[in-house]
Structures are given as structure tokens and as C-alpha cells.
Amino acid sequence: MDKEKKDVQYRFDLATGFLSEAEDDYHLKRWRACVSGSILSIENTGLAVLMLFGVSRFTHHPEKHLPQLLAEGTVSEEIGGLIEQLIPELERHDSHEKMLVKYGREPLYMLPWQIFTEKEALEALEGARKSVSVSLKLMALMTDTSL
Numbered sequence: 001m002d003k004e005k006k007d008v009q010y011r012f013d014l015a016t017g018f019l020s021e022a023e024d025d026y027h028l029k030r031w032r033a034c035v036s037g038s039i040l041s042i043e044n045t046g047l048a049v050l051m052l053f054g055v056s057r058f059t060h061h062p063e064k065h066l067p068q069l070l071a072e073g074t075v076s077e078e079i080g081g082l083i084e085q086l087i088p089e090l091e092r093h094d095s096h097e098k099m100l101v102k103y104g105r106e107p108l109y110m111l112p113w114q115i116f117t118e119k120e121a122l123e124a125l126e127g128a129r130k131s132v133s134v135s136l137k138l139m140a141l142m143t144d145t146s147l
Contacts, residue, residue: 004051011048012139015041019128031121032112036101038124039093045135046090049083052142063090079141085134089127097124 022037046062053069066083104112
């Protein structure tokens, strides 16, 4: 396996690993940890998909780069449709939410564990599940067909 494929596989493995942890955290009722793991899973699926198209693994904000990829019109309708399913999850669980998970609402002295409830944890977990599922479909398509 060449380096680029290893890099992509590594991102997918990170995504599935963080999803697995988020699932465990949800069952343990650790809402903040579940949201955190879910966000990391979603982010890594977005980065892995970008990397399938040759974008550097050091790129940040896949929610901004994936729409640009679609706008270029170089992907098939099927691949484009899958990418469109990822974008809302990437936008919903963005860097602002990641900051809340890490630092809470500092001006209000609200700790991260005070912010997230079961509802937010489940929403993030469902987003991570969807993102991993869609990205695995994309990965399979991309390895079977050319752009």
C-alpha cells in the first residue's frame, strides 16, 4: 500500500476509533466525551474524503473545502451526492463546538460538562455514525472507479 493510501486509511481508522469511543461514552452517559469523540470522528471522515481527492492531510476545515470540490464539477453524481450528505454534519459540528467541548463557556464560567446533555450527545453521535457510513461508501466507490 502506498503512502497516500496509508494516510487515507489512517484517517478512516481514526474516524472509526473515535466513533467507537463515542458509542462507549454515550452508553456510560458521559455526554461531553461523547460529543468530543463524535466531533473528532466527523472531522476525520471529512479529512479522509478530501485526501481521496489528493488534498493534503494537513488541511483544516473540510466543511469549507468539500463544497469547493463539488463546485468544480469533476466528481460523478453518485460521489457528489455522498459528499453532500457529509457537509451538513461537518458544518453542524464545527470548530466552535470543539472549543466548547474543550473549554466550556469561559465568560460564563460554564464548564464543558455543564453544557452538553444527552440530546446533544445523541445528535453528535448520530452525525458521526452517518459520516463514517457515508465516508466508507465513498472510499469503496473511489477505489472501484476513477474520478
